[in-house]
Every structure is written in structure tokens, then in C-alpha cells.
Amino acid sequence: MTVTQRPRIAAVLSAVGVLLLGVLATTTGQRAGAAAAAPAPARSLARTALTCALQTAPGRPITFRPSVTGRLRQVSATGTVLLDRCTSPDGSQRGVRSGRLVLHGAGMANCLTADRLEGSGTITWYHGWDRRGYKAGTTRFTPAGRGSGYTPADAFLSGNAVAGRMAHRHVHGRAVPTADVTGCAARGLRAVAGRGNISFG
Numbered sequence: 001m002t003v004t005q006r007p008r009i010a011a012v013l014s015a016v017g018v019l020l021l022g023v024l025a026t027t028t029g030q031r032a033g034a035a036a037a038a039p040a041p042a043r044s045l046a047r048t049a050l051t052c053a054l055q056t057a058p059g060r061p062i063t064f065r066p067s068v069t070g071r072l073r074q075v076s077a078t079g080t081v082l083l084d085r086c087t088s089p090d091g092s093q094r095g096v097r098s099g100r101l102v103l104h105g106a107g108m109a110n111c112l113t114a115d116r117l118e119g120s121g122t123i124t125w126y127h128g129w130d131r132r133g134y135k136a137g138t139t140r141f142t143p144a145g146r147g148s149g150y151t152p153a154d155a156f157l158s159g160n161a162v163a164g165r166m167a168h169r170h171v172h173g174r175a176v177p178t179a180d181v182t183g184c185a186a187r188g189l190r191a192v193a194g195r196g197n198i199s200f201g
Contacts, residue, residue, distance in 0.1 A: 048201040049166050050093040052083040054101075054173070055195035063191045068109055070185030076106040082131070083123065083198065093166065093200075096136050099125045105143065111184035117143040125165060137165040139200075157198065166200045173198035 056062060062079030083099035105119020125136035140163040157173045175196035181189060 048089040048199050049169060050086055050088050050096055051197065051199040052086040052099065053195065053197050054081050054083050054175075056080070056193040057082050057100075061191040061193035062103075064109075064189065067188035067190040068111055068184060069188045070111050072108055072110045072113075072115075074106065075109045076104075077119075078104050084129070095127050096125045096165075097127055097129045098131045099123045100131055107143075111181075111189065119143065120162075139164045139166055141171050157196075161200060169200045171198065171200055 057080040060080045062077055062081075065076050066073070068075055079102075081101040081103070083101060086093075086096050086098060088094050088096065101121050101123045103119065103121035105117060105121075107114045107117040107119075109115075120140055120142050123139040123141070125138065126132065127134045127136050139161050141159050141161045143157075143159040157171075157175055159171050161167050161169045161171055173196060175194055177192050178194040179192070181192060
């Protein structure tokens with residue numbers, strides 16, 4: 001599959017806490033990187049509680065078991081994602097500056113899609129920019145159920161906050177892998193790292 005054959009990034013970053021989150025990164029293509037960095041639509045900012053940049057933790061990509069391939073099959077995923085530069089457009093979450101997301105999940109997935117998602121993610125929020133010092137609470141979320149993007153990880157980034165800070169809000173994000181994933185169908189994809197952004201509205 002060539003770069004031109006890749007589907008556009010799905011607007012999925014919600015359910016940050018679910019598996020396959022690793023896809024959030026910048027791609028080798030400038031166009032994909034620009035898409036991941038694009039801000040949320042202006043019309044929705046007034047209703048957005050929090051927006052953050054995100055990236056997989058250094059040396060800890062999202063890991064799939066078994067590897068994701070071109071064939072749809074049951075896959076589990078685990079990973080840790082760091083949230084930075086958080087801001088609160090509506091002013092309701094001014095104390096939150098950064099966070100750490102730990103996710104565990106499973107679903108039917110191949111290189112481009114994911115369905116029947118199960119699992120959850122937990123975000124620990126911090127008042128400091130460097131995830132040190134005072135904690136600002138937690139958020140637990142679940143994935144939306146299905147999605148498509150550069151990798152199945154995208155599907156696990158959209159969903160709903162079900163408990164804790166910002167409970168009952170929708171989680172929405174965009175993500176692209178930082179490394180070339182075009183060999184997924186031929187060689188399989190065991191892990192993926194990346195960066196992007198996420199919002200709670």
C-alpha cells in the first residue's frame with residue numbers, strides 16, 4: 001500500500017484510555033502531520049472542556065497481541081500515552097496542565113479498521129506541565145466501538161468519559177503514527193508510537 005492509498009485520519013482520538021492508542025503520532029508525511037496538529041473546529045471550542053497534545057511515552061509504544069495484519073482478527077492492546085500543553089477553552093478545567101493515560105483493550109482489528117472494541121483507559125491529571133507535583137484527579141473512558149484511520153489504534157481514541165473528571169463528556173481526537181506503517185499488511189504491526197491531540201467536549 002502506498003502513501004497515497006492511506007485513508008485520511010479518522011476523527012477519533014476519543015476514548016483515550018482504550019487500547020491501540022499508540023497511533024497518535026506524527027507521520028513521515030507533512031500532510032499527515034499537519035492533520036494531526038490541526039486545532040478543533042472553532043464552532044466547538046466554546047463547548048470544549050479540555051484540549052491536550054499527546055504522544056506515546058518514550059520507549060513504550062502501543063503494543064498489539066497478536067500483531068495487527070491485513071486480516072481481521074481478535075487483537076489486544078496496551079499502552080501509555082502522555083498528555084501535554086492542556087488548555088481549557090470553556091474555563092472549566094483551568095487547573096489541568098498535563099496527564100498520563102494508561103489503556104488496556106481488545107477488539108476485532110486489521111491494518112485499517114477496528115470493531116467490537118472493549119476495554120477502558122484511565123487518565124491521571126496533573127496541575128504541573130511536567131506531570132509532577134499535585135494530581136488533579138482522574139478520568140476513566142471507554143472507546144466508541146469502531147473506527148478507521150492509519151492504524152486500528154485510532155479507533156480506540158474516540159469514546160466517552162464514564163467516571164471521574166469530565167465524566168459524561170465525549171472524547172475526540174486525531175492521531176497519526178510517527179513511523180511508516182505501510183508494511184502492516186505484509187509484515188504485520190506489533191507496536192506503534194505517535195503523537196496528536198485530544199479533546200473533551
